[in-house]
Amino acid sequence: MTRVSSATTGETTGSPLDPAVASQLKRDAAGLVAAVVQAHDTREVLMVGWMDDEALHRTLTTGRSWFWSRSRSEYWRKGDTSGAVQRVRSVSLDCDGDAVLVTVDQSGGACHTGDRTCFDARPLLTEEPTS
Template structure:
């Protein structure tokens, strides 16, 4: 299935036809990861309710969880005011990061902000 024309018209894709997708746990509110989608990946996600991305490095589609079993089940999707980012609320089956942590931001670590304790 393709995207609804009204939605497709609102999306502002980058030069590679991609849009940033922020993935958030719908229960805890924790940001789990960021990925990229083209129209096909977004369509697959909306149709199947299993989050699918476009891998910029491998140049192929990947459904999160196909290898690990830790799928991301779509609860809701929003588009930001500029049309250049998506917020996907999901229910994760387990750790989201390939390192085994709940969030890819857990594995990345904290950056200290000068003047903040």
């Protein structure tokens, strides 16, 4: 396993993702799986990020949400710059192995815009209640 460093925290890890977990993942061409982040208490979907094996390993072992930034090509831990920390409560793999569900206790807004969720600002369809 290649050792990697986070530009934000300087942390270095050398421990690979558990092979039993890694073997269940279906990664995209870039080696990533989608990570859907959900509030533990309200079940509200907060955001979607991307994880490779290292980001998932860090999430599973540190109790904080880690992601791979496709635009910056670096690891980042949610909350290090914004203060909007995600404390991980559970992590589940979906039936196809191509996404993980991370339930968290969220402090502050989960979206980089400061909104509680990344899905508040631009609804494409909303269903009116029926009587």
